[in-house]
Amino acid sequence: MDFELTEEQQMIRDMARRFAESEIKPRAAELDAKHEHPAEIVKQLGELKMLSITVPEEYGGGGMDNVSYVLALIEVSKACASTGAIMSVNNSLYCYPVMAYGTHEQKMKYLYPSTSGEKIGCYGLTEAGAGSDPSALRTTAIRDGNEWVINGEKKFITSGNVASYAVIAVLTEKGKGYKGISSLVIDLESTPGFKVGKVEEKMGILASGTAEMIFEDARVPSDALLGKEGEGFRQMLTTLDGGRIGIASQAVGIGRAVLEEALEYAKTREQFGETISSFQAIQWKLADMATELDAAELLTLRAAWLEDNNKPYEKAAAMAKMYASDITMRASIEGVQILGGYGYCKEYPMERHMRDAKICQIYEGTNEIMRLIISRNLIKGR
Numbered sequence: 001m002d003f004e005l006t007e008e009q010q011m012i013r014d015m016a017r018r019f020a021e022s023e024i025k026p027r028a029a030e031l032d033a034k035h036e037h038p039a040e041i042v043k044q045l046g047e048l049k050m051l052s053i054t055v056p057e058e059y060g061g062g063g064m065d066n067v068s069y070v071l072a073l074i075e076v077s078k079a080c081a082s083t084g085a086i087m088s089v090n091n092s093l094y095c096y097p098v099m100a101y102g103t104h105e106q107k108m109k110y111l112y113p114s115t116s117g118e119k120i121g122c123y124g125l126t127e128a129g130a131g132s133d134p135s136a137l138r139t140t141a142i143r144d145g146n147e148w149v150i151n152g153e154k155k156f157i158t159s160g161n162v163a164s165y166a167v168i169a170v171l172t173e174k175g176k177g178y179k180g181i182s183s184l185v186i187d188l189e190s191t192p193g194f195k196v197g198k199v200e201e202k203m204g205i206l207a208s209g210t211a212e213m214i215f216e217d218a219r220v221p222s223d224a225l226l227g228k229e230g231e232g233f234r235q236m237l238t239t240l241d242g243g244r245i246g247i248a249s250q251a252v253g254i255g256r257a258v259l260e261e262a263l264e265y266a267k268t269r270e271q272f273g274e275t276i277s278s279f280q281a282i283q284w285k286l287a288d289m290a291t292e293l294d295a296a297e298l299l300t301l302r303a304a305w306l307e308d309n310n311k312p313y314e315k316a317a318a319m320a321k322m323y324a325s326d327i328t329m330r331a332s333i334e335g336v337q338i339l340g341g342y343g344y345c346k347e348y349p350m351e352r353h354m355r356d357a358k359i360c361q362i363y364e365g366t367n368e369i370m371r372l373i374i375s376r377n378l379i380k381g382r
């Protein structure tokens with residue numbers, strides 16, 4: 001067993017850390033307050049290949065491994081969880097399925113432009129009636145000559161209000177349940193019949209847009225189909241396994257910010273003539289946070305390593321996502337407590353971390369669904 005990172009992995013982590021510290025962190029509070037998509041930062045992330053870290057260089061990506069992706073996403077999410085969410089979706093939920101299931105032509109047409117940051121992608125699975133149970137989705141795509149005609153509405157789509165591309169799950173054959181689901185990759189800007197619906201007012205990750213995507217007799221060319229008809233459900237399950245490594249990384253990043261800021265505050269805030277870090281009640285909170293965060297990061301890196309080494313990683317990814325988001329939620333609540341009244345006010349970023357942490361327990365499968373996945377794997381002896 002080797003806990004050392006390779007030179008390349010250290011390099012990308014350090015580069016991401018420098019960029020996050022200097023370009024992202026100083027703007028995070030303002031972006032959150034204005035609910036503003038960080039367009040300029042996203043463009044710069046694209047130039048650094050951070051929106052397509054594992055995409056081979058021939059398609060415009062970084063050509064690196066999933067461990068590098070985790071390391072970079074932790075740094076970005078530590079600075080700004082909203083930017084982390086946008087980066088995670090482009091890497092895991094847009095680039096991955098096009099890479100894994102697309103043809104060379106599809107990759108050149110739909111993937112290459114999304115690696116530069118000029119244009120980004122999103123992933124449309126959820127619908128009003130299909131959340132934890134995506135097999136209940138109702139959006140249809142019917143063949144008409146050389147086109148697919150799409151009708152339906154996707155809900156809660158990260159970057160759905162700003163993305164130029166989307167991978168969406170649709171029913172291409174009704175009455176076949178999940179076996180009738182297929183994936184389409186779409187250039188949204190040249191799709192008549194597509195429009196952005198309501199943009200949600202949320203609790204956290206406020207600089208990351210969450211939008212409805214509405215398709216009304218929307219027409220896309222026949223080359224939009226990813227893989228074969230009926231393979232969409234299986235593709236979606238694998239895409240989400242990788243996506244959960246991204247959510248775990250986001251959670252670890254938020255948790256790292258919480259620990260760093262709580263520690264700094266505890267070392268300087270004085271009450272009763274001493275710094276509050278001298279009180280055992282505060283020390284224990286910090287010790288629990290640090291230990292649980294290390295465990296979460298190791299689980300996340302293990303899941304990424306398994307993926308890099310072509311070993312099964314469904315259970316490991318679910319464990320990492322569930323544990324990292326649960327302990328980061330807890331840490332952020334304690335972080336607010338350590339800062340007392342200041343933790344509750346916007347003068348410090350701690351209240352933002354607490355709002356941002358919550359979504360990691362919900363999206364890309366709630367933590368109840370993670371527990372189902374983990375236990376199913378256990379029972380099957382995996």
Ligand SMILES: Cc1cc2nc3c(=O)[nH]c(=O)nc-3n(C[C@H](O)[C@H](O)[C@H](O)COP(=O)(O)OP(=O)(O)OC[C@H]3O[C@@H](n4cnc5c(N)ncnc54)[C@H](O)[C@@H]3O)c2cc1C
Nearest residue numbers: 123124125126131132156157158210362363364365366368
């Ligand atoms: C900010 C944000 C961004 C998002 N981004 C995207 C995106 O980019 N693309 C996308 O497709 N979706 C996205 N989503 C959707 C997200 O993945 C879903 O909200 C999530 O999967 C839960 O679905 P739901 O909201 O319909 O909850 P429901 O499925 O209705 O669940 C409600 C509650 O019931 C529990 N529950 C449901 N089924 C079970 C069960 N079998 N056993 C035990 N408990 C159960 C859940 O855990 C939860 O606590 C996003 C959501 C948000 C809020």
